[in-house]
Amino acid sequence: MSVFELAKMTAPEVRKAIDDGHDTVVCPFGSLEQHSAHLPIGTDAMLGDAFGRRLADQLDAFLVPTVSVGCAEHHMPFAGTMTVSHETIQRMAGEYARCLARHGFKQIILLGTHGGNFKPLDDAAKDCADIEGATVIAPMKDFDLDVLDPCHAVSAKFGIGKGESGGHAGEWETSIMLVLTPDLVHMDRTVEGFVGNMSDAVKRLLQDRQGIDVVTHGTGILGDPRRADAERGKLHFDALAGAMMRGVRREWPAGRPAPK
Incomplete structure (x- = not known):
């Protein structure tokens, strides 16, 4: 093609x-x-x-x-x-x-x-x-069905839970960026973000219109980017593309x- x-x-x-x-x-x-x-x-x-x-x-x-x-x-x-x-x-x-x-x-x-x-x-x-x-x-x-579910399924194969996998700047998104633009990813600056219920957090952001600073207690992160990995990022990319x-x-x- x-x-x-x-x-x-x-x-x-x-x-x-x-x-x-x-x-x-x-x-x-x-x-x-x-x-x-x-x-x-x-x-x-x-x-x-x-x-x-x-x-x-x-x-x-x-x-x-x-x-x-x-x-x-x-x-x-x-x-x-x-x-x-x-x-x-x-x-x-x-x-x-x-x-x-x-x-x-x-x-x-x-x-x-x-x-x-x-x-x-x-x-x-x-x-x-x-x-x-x-x-x-x-x-x-649907962010849950079209984004979170396929990425969380990949993370689960490596023993990474939904909370760590995340929904914004967490494990799966950081892993993908390690593939696409590794020179723009600062792994030395990563910290744990909000690692609770991702579906609820996304609802608070997109439907209830809460600021992500409130939802993430100031980190701006849904998930734990410290778990990110470039090889896993390729799998996340393929899952989302699918x-x-x-x-x-x-x-x-x-x-x-x-x-x-």
Whole structure:
């Protein structure tokens, strides 16, 4: 398979590729937000680049540049975090989709790599149900099912519990970043974060709108990044990529050959 990087192509090249049947496009939506003292603020945007590329390669699809800013109000107590509203992401994603549909894309995938973007992207996909000839897909919908479950399953194989595996800047996310950008991971700065019930913690952040400083007692971490490991990070990456592909298959339009 291959990836068609829209930003690096000319307009005639894009037109030809679409006309040749490459009519699926992946649009990643990340975030610029604190990841404690050991991971970069751009972690979720970097995840968007990496997972977007993996998905586009699997689908022989186009990849548009990651939208780096997301819904991250719960991280604003920490310096450097940038946030926009639910409505802004929803509208931006919808307008992206309508632009792409006008050019002839048939499957438009709004890929969330930050939990705060899941709901606005899903809402944007629903808003786009009226687009004729194109299906807009938001494959990541439930942080527990689509993110925590696959990553915690990997951690469990190594004797790491759900609390340590975490949900933000913890074991699994730090492990993935040790694979993607090892030079930006500061393992000497890692500390234990909140290691209680992850589902409850995520609910407090995304639904109850509590600040992560309150939920994590000032660390900004859900989990224990001290347990991170690059080899395990490869397994976490594959597990999350698998969850994303399952979400795409679930939403894939009827009558079109489903991705393998």
